Amino acid sequence: MKKSAYWLIGIVVVIIVAAFGIHSISSSHSASSAKSNKITIGSEGSDIDIWKHIAKTDDAKKLGLKITVKNIADGVQLNKATADGDVDVNAFQSWSYYVTYNQQNKSNKLAALGTTYLEPMGIYSKKYKNVKQIPDGATIAIANNPSQAARGLLLLQKAGLITLKKNFGMLGTVKDIKSNPKNIKFKEIDDTTGPRIINDVDAVLISNTVALEGHLHVLTDSIFHEKVDQSTKDNINILATSAKNKNNANYKKLVKLYHKKDIQKYIKDKYYGTKIEVNKPLSYLK
Template sequence: MNLKHILGGLLVAGSLISLSAAANEKLSVAATPVPHAELLEHIKPALAKEGVDLTVKVFTDYVQPNQQVADKQLDANFFQHKPYLDTFNKEKGTKLVSVGLVHVEPFGAYSKKIKNVSEIKDGAVVAIPNDPSNGARSLLLLQKQGLIKLKDPANLLATARDVTENPKNLEFKELEAATLPRVLDDVDLALINTNYALEAGLNPTQDALFIEGADSPYANLVATTEDKAKSPAIEKLIKALQTDDVKKFIEEKYKGAIVPAF
């Protein structure tokens, strides 16, 4: 074979590689750092084999991930549960949809001042998230512990105004969810989303005074716009997140702090 043939072969091979790379679909997904971004980074190689180049955009709040997907700046997001998504859609007029459940982050109560629920004093200050769905989630968990009673014991959007019995006269302080770990020194009790607890170095299974069970209705999901819900790249993303490999990764890395929901 002469040099011309060799060079020709290399050019053809190079063109095929180039075409293959160009054929890979780009997929951008918003996520909060822990565990969502970590799970997405874990499945990147599997998605690449399926022809999807995944870019993970990390956010530390609960508003921008939805807004940027609704504005078509990003393709999907992975950080929230359905009660939060439903509330966001209603308040912002968006139409984002859930395309798959991945895991449950059992919601927990933390304190630096007490070691047991029985030590909660009269008039204790309790910090809860200020968004409707997670605020209600906090109240439902407090109700489960017998600390309060709600008008409707199953209302996933209950507020402090729905508390009908508060024997310990708990004082509720509503704060941005991301800031809750930072106020632990200033309050008696804080109800914290597991992703923010993990980021702050808290171990939900060891440090929480009490925590939700795996039967929680707050499974974390992947959300996108209606027009992208059935796109091949989104379907491949969900398939990659709902594998035995991911289940094993969750169980080994988070050791019960989050649990698979598929």
């Protein structure tokens, strides 16, 4: 009788312990799941406003995402914070910026999650209505920022004004110009001053953010601008995370969230259609 009683007590204890263990695992899983729904997005400039808006939308709630937006103005520090896990996902950089960062930080890489938009760079002029009118010996202002200067030179090539060497890279310079049939002269400027010096040169290359701040609309005021094609794929903006989180399901939801119709309407209205949506697979960029 005593042995039977001990045996029954033993079974009860095992069942209770097992039940407690399952409950603990379940609770732990629930807590972990809830925590993974909380995403800190690091950003800068106009992207901060966009993601603060997205965080409050019903779309974010329906996907079960709780988004916090963190402002880190320096791109290198923002990427480092993302790679280190202090920021979950960042939204600020172009594909070329991302590739360059990974090349320089091979032991602490990032992973791209998906594409967001292209902000076209434009060629602006108060003297000429199209690039064909730009005369021999004209002066064109370009950014003294290496990456912006290279982007501008590629745009001038696309416009048919110059030809660049085949190995022209993301940090190419005027020294990499192969052919300059109009003998164009280049004036290096701080890329934030473009709208202010537009009357002092024959043409000036201006990034979209700077153009908007100077009350210029790239789609209507420029005489030539970037379009979404293979020649501009390096300038398409992306969402990025730490390489170890590249398969995080909730982080991937952010890409889907960004491309929701009502969110795109908000972005189009707020930035006058100058942030051109790019919803393409990452293979398009490679």
